[in-house]
Amino acid sequence: MSEQRHQDEQQHQGERLWRRYRERAGDAGRGQRLDANALAAYLAGTAGKDLAERVEAAMASDPSLLEEVIELRALAGAEPVAPPEALLARAKALAAGGVTRTWPTHSGSLVLHGFWRRARWAAAAAAIVLACASGYGLGRETFNDELRAEAAETAVLTELVSDPDLAGPQANGGNGGES
Amino acid sequence: MDELLAKCLEGDEQAWDAFVDRYAPVIFSAVLRTLRGRSTPGEGQTAEDIAQDVFLRLIKDDLRLLRTYDPARASLATWLTIVARSTAIDALRRKRLPQVALDDAPVLRDTRQSDATSSSRPTEDLPRGVLTARQELVLSLTFDREMEAAEIAKLLRISPQTVRSTRHKAIERLRRHFAAKDSS
Numbered sequence: 001m002s003e004q005r006h007q008d009e010q011q012h013q014g015e016r017l018w019r020r021y022r023e024r025a026g027d028a029g030r031g032q033r034l035d036a037n038a039l040a041a042y043l044a045g046t047a048g049k050d051l052a053e054r055v056e057a058a059m060a061s062d063p064s065l066l067e068e069v070i071e072l073r074a075l076a077g078a079e080p081v082a083p084p085e086a087l088l089a090r091a092k093a094l095a096a097g098g099v100t101r102t103w104p105t106h107s108g109s110l111v112l113h114g115f116w117r118r119a120r121w122a123a124a125a126a127a128i129v130l131a132c133a134s135g136y137g138l139g140r141e142t143f144n145d146e147l148r149a150e151a152a153e154t155a156v157l158t159e160l161v162s163d164p165d166l167a168g169p170q171a172n173g174g175n176g177g178e179s
Numbered sequence: 180m181d182e183l184l185a186k187c188l189e190g191d192e193q194a195w196d197a198f199v200d201r202y203a204p205v206i207f208s209a210v211l212r213t214l215r216g217r218s219t220p221g222e223g224q225t226a227e228d229i230a231q232d233v234f235l236r237l238i239k240d241d242l243r244l245l246r247t248y249d250p251a252r253a254s255l256a257t258w259l260t261i262v263a264r265s266t267a268i269d270a271l272r273r274k275r276l277p278q279v280a281l282d283d284a285p286v287l288r289d290t291r292q293s294d295a296t297s298s299s300r301p302t303e304d305l306p307r308g309v310l311t312a313r314q315e316l317v318l319s320l321t322f323d324r325e326m327e328a329a330e331i332a333k334l335l336r337i338s339p340q341t342v343r344s345t346r347h348k349a350i351e352r353l354r355r356h357f358a359a360k361d362s363s
Contacts, residue, residue, distance in 0.1 A: 014346070017353040018318045021310070036261045040253035043261075045336050047252075056335070057312035060319045068264075073334060075212055075260050080204035087227050088203055091234040095195040 034058060034065070043069070043076055181255060188242055199234065205256045206233050209263035217271055229270045233263050309356050314349035321346055 034055060041047040042055045059066040183201070186194030210233065211226045237245045248258050310318070313335075320326045320334070328346075332339040 010350075013354075014318075014350040015322045017350060017357060018322045020357065021318075021353050035247075036258055036265070037247070037249045037252045039261050040258045044253035044257055053312040056316040060312060060315035063323075066319070066324075070334060071213070072261060072264060075209050075264060076257055078208060078212060081208035081211055083203045083207035083230065084227055087207060087230055088199055090231050091199040091203060092196045094234055094238050095192045 039069070039072065043072055181250065184245075184248075184250075184255060188246060195238075202256065202259055203230070203234075205259050206230050206263045209260045210267045213264045213267040214271070225270075226267075229267050230263070232270065233259075233266045236262070236266060310349055310352060314345055314352070317342055317345045318349050 038047070038051060038055065042052060047055065055069075059069055183194055183197055187198050207226065207230045210229045214226055214229070244262070248255060252258075316335070317331060320331045326334075328339040328342040331342045335342070
């Protein structure tokens with residue numbers, strides 16, 4: 001009995017020391033965020049020494065994290081429950097129409113996003129082609145006009161040069177053509 | 180990396196279907212068990228919706244969340260369990276489902292919160308390294324959560340003897356520390 005009392009006394013003393021320590025330690029470590037990979041490694045027993053210490057320090061100071069780890073241990077060891085068929089169908093439907101090359105979405109369904117992505121690309125390509133074709137057409141038209149204008153001007157000048165009557169007095173060496 | 184996962188990440192729709200078939204039980208059961216004791220009847224439908232949310236989180240933005248999984252750390256089932264539980268907790272917070280406490284639910288005693296002034300006490304008089312993280316944790320589980328050595332051993336994946344030894348050493352450290360402090 002005295003041994004039991006001794007053990008009880010040791011236990012109480014240990015608890016008193018722990019409470020005193022805890023009052024001084026405060027909330028250091030509370031609120032540390034651990035990502036899913038870190039937690040998974042700790043649960044699986046594959047965490048390195050540093051990570052394990054970090055997780056345990058966070059657990060010691062954050063009751064919500066401690067609660068989370070306790071619950072995750074239970075969840076990870078539990079038998080999986082067969083899901084409803086409707087869930088399987090809904091989850092699979094998320095990928096219909098291409099899953100990995102979709103735009104970021106704000107809606108719940110990815111079914112149509114593959115189609116709209118392709119439509120956007122097609123519209124952009126058509127706009128570019130149209131712009132190029134228009135530019136080419138305009139360019140051709142104005143280029144021909146310029147050629148025609150140039151040809152006409154050349155014809156007039158040629159005529160002027162070759163016909164002395166049309167060239168006027170200056171062609172015969174007279175004063176500047178002033179009238 | 181698991182071949183099925185690799186094909187999923189490449190955009191293989193058939194691989195995604197196989198992924199759903201393989202891991203839907205894990206995800207659904209994690210959600211269902213997380214909701215138990217936290218929501219009112221009718222949770223069956225809610226669990227299905229939340230499980231669907233999990234898949235949506237995994238797939239959206241080009242499988243961004245699923246790509247963060249590190250196969251070197253743990254199994255995909257464990258990782259998905261964590262994600263599923265987190266999604267369920269977030270859904271509960273958003274939907275503000277009534278929380279029903281079970282009669283046998285463990286009551287968490289947080290003695291720090293029982294003293295409003297304790298959290299404001301300075302920490303500068305406690306030197307670093309008085310206790311290791313594990314020693315702190317073992318003492319916390321022993322005195323704050325009143326867990327037995329066997330339970331602590333199971334949680335931390337160590338032997339009960341190691342738990343007792345760690346506890347003993349931690350208390351010794353505290354005794355020496357405070358004895359020195361009190362005498363100075």
